[in-house]
Amino acid sequence: MKAVVGLGNPGRRYQGTRHNIGFLVLDELARRHAASPSSLRHDSEIKEIFLGGEKIVLAAPQTYMNLSGSAVASLVNFHKLPLEDLLVISDDLNLPPGQLRLRASGSSGGQKGLKDIALRLGTEDFARLRFGIGRPSGPMDISAYVLQKFSGDEDDIIQEAIQRAADGVELWIQSGAVEAMNRVNQKA
16 A cells, blocks of 8 residues: 655635645546545545555645644554655645656655654655745745645646646556656656
8 A cells, every 4th residue: 555645725715726736636646546435534535546456545634734744644653654655745836837856755845744744754754746836926925825826827837747746646656766756857
């Protein structure tokens, strides 16, 4: 079993926002692989898919972005999941919109959801797929920016990148982190 965690904020107010890109990638994976109906466990909306005969848990923490660590730790501890079988998808202000970066481990890079997960797990040694959302073009509060929906100009880029991100997750599941990094980290 592997777990793919998409970060975001629960509730209608946050649907489709930059901060919820992790949820959008999970939605695409669920669509592609006829996911089970969702249930609420481990403070997360959980769906299950099968890929190559292996069960994959898709988890969308419902604890809000900055407190994602408790949900992820609950999932990992309950399933006694080795951290090499965990992939976390998050937004990244430091990457241009639609650019993807997959790493087998690393720092939070200022992303508070990743920071909380590392704190709760006691390590940064888990895979993460960062999805570029860019930075605001003018003076704007970062919190307001990440809670905005993507602009019409960005829609095509983001939709295409969601497809590439889902492809990357599938590759990570089937071929491992190194193969996935080699493909995902190429510029679009």
